[in-house]
Amino acid sequence: MNKIIYLDTNILLHYQPFDQINWPKIVNAKSVTIVFPPLTIRELNNHKELHPRPHIKKRAGEMIKRLFGLFSSGPKTELTKEILVYFEDRDPTIDFSAHQLNPSVQDDHLIASIIRVFPKSKKESQIVKVVVTKQTTTQKRFSCTILH
Numbered sequence: 001m002n003k004i005i006y007l008d009t010n011i012l013l014h015y016q017p018f019d020q021i022n023w024p025k026i027v028n029a030k031s032v033t034i035v036f037p038p039l040t041i042r043e044l045n046n047h048k049e050l051h052p053r054p055h056i057k058k059r060a061g062e063m064i065k066r067l068f069g070l071f072s073s074g075p076k077t078e079l080t081k082e083i084l085v086y087f088e089d090r091d092p093t094i095d096f097s098a099h100q101l102n103p104s105v106q107d108d109h110l111i112a113s114i115i116r117v118f119p120k121s122k123k124e125s126q127i128v129k130v131v132v133t134k135q136t137t138t139q140k141r142f143s144c145t146i147l148h
Helices: 009-014 038-050 054-070 106-120
Strands: 002-007 031-036 076-078 083-087 127-135 142-147
Touching: 002 009, 002 106, 009 038, 009 054, 038 054, 038 106, 054 083
Parallel strands: 002 031, 002 127, 031 083
Antiparallel strands: 076 083, 127 142
């Protein structure tokens, strides 16, 4: 069973490199497709230019280089036999308000990207997973959640 994964940008900035993670094991699938919407590249560029912490700026720049290297020959590339990486080259054009989303909220753009693509994936075996992080203000730690 193939599962489609959208990663929150914080996963790329604060954890081990995404291409070194055994995603099929984490989401209990035989194979996965990791989708990177344009929002992710914009957020990485923003962090590269504006983040107050130098190590985050550096990590964002490294991740942009890694992603552009992966997609240099096209929008799809195979990391392993079980992991396909796909760059979605268009922003969502859905009606945000119809889905109770706010176009000024970055995470809502991620959800809109999923809504835009998911109707194309009509096979029951393809399930979208969103891997997100949340920073708590009191603990200054990140927690990871997999949404089904």
